[in-house]
Amino acid sequence: MQRTYVHPLPVRIWHWINALGFVLLIVTGLQVRYADILGLLSFEMAIKFHNWIGFALIANYFIWLLFYLLTDKVSVYHPELDARKYFNDxxxxxxFYSYGIFRGEPNPHHVRPYAKFNPLQKVMYQIVMLLIVPVQFGTGLLLWDVTRFSSWVEALGGVRVVSTVHVLIFIFFASFILIHVYLGSLGHTASAHFKAMMTGYEEELEEAPPAAQAG
Ligand code: HEM
Structure with missing residues (x-):
């Protein structure tokens, strides 16, 4: 078994606060939207919790962003980006996910300290963290106090537009979490990636040397 340190402490702290926070935001968001159907907590409490968790997660986001911007990760991850290789990978x-995995083939991606993500994770995590999460935080902030931010809200087309975008992204995240957790369970054991996000170390089965494979 080969152990590779891929999730430094700031990423792990950010991730688990974020995961818990998103689940709570989904529950309190549903309670705000469907106050007459769900009876988990009062409408006022649901709004209060939703706002405070939202603010905590906006602050928490900067742990992730600043970690990647202020360490060598960003400059080391990107120079190797080659469009043709990326497309083939x-x-x-x-x-692999749609065919090979069901036939017991090995994962074509091998985790290394500066190549922890497969091509699908790379593009998905960048879209999520650099586009969708900031838009969700931004629309949440505008809806938190529509009077204070009225000029922004009007510039974007009004409360209806801003709240529709917020709800559509909510639906995206509710589905994202399900798919993300499913894909997270596809390591060499079902719990391997979850353990890695707690300890920092990703474990992979070491490939046998060619001579041993032939034998
Ligand atoms: C119950 C909720 C969640 C669980 C159990 C979970 C689990 C995991 C696991 C096991 C990994 C590492 C393996 C992998 O990269 O596929 C991971 C990475 C990641 N997750 Fe989650 N996750 C959850 C919620 C979320 C949410 C809500 C977001 C974003 C809004 C998110 C964003 C990410 C990102 C960006 C990474 C890569 C982090 C990095 O190394 O920079 N996760 N998650």
């Missing part, structure tokens, strides 16, 4: 990864 993506196709190989899609083939």
């Amino acid at each position: 993506t196709l190989r990864q899609i083939r």
Whole structure:
């Protein structure tokens, strides 16, 4: 078994606060939206919790962002980006998840300290963290106090537009968590990736040397 340190402490702290916070935001968000159907807590309490958790997660986001911006990760991750190689690697990864995994083939992606994500994770995590999460935090902030931010809200097309975007992204995240947790369970054991996000170390089965494979 080969152990590779891939999730430094700031990323792990950010991740688990974020995961818990998103689940609570989904529950309190549903309570705000469907106050007459769900009876988990009062409408006022649901709004209060939803706002405070939202603010905590906006602050928490900066642990993730600043960690990647202020360490060598960003400059080391990107120079190796080669569009053709990236495209081929993506196709190989899609083939693995839709076919190879069911035939017991090994994962084509091998975790290394500066290559912890497969091509699908790379593109998905960047879209989520650099686009969708900030838009969700931004629309949440505007809806928190529509009077204070009225000029922004109007510039974006009004409360209806801002709240529709917020709800659509909520639906995206409710589905994202389910798919993300499913994909998280596809390590060499069902719990391997979850353990890695707690200890920092990803474990992979070491490949046998060619001579041993032939034998
Ligand atoms: C119950 C909730 C969640 C669980 C159990 C969970 C689990 C995991 C696991 C096991 C990993 C490491 C393996 C992998 O990269 O696939 C991971 C990474 C990641 N997760 Fe989650 N997750 C949850 C919620 C979320 C949410 C709500 C978000 C974003 C809004 C998120 C964003 C990410 C990102 C960006 C990474 C890569 C982090 C990095 O190394 O920079 N996760 N998650």
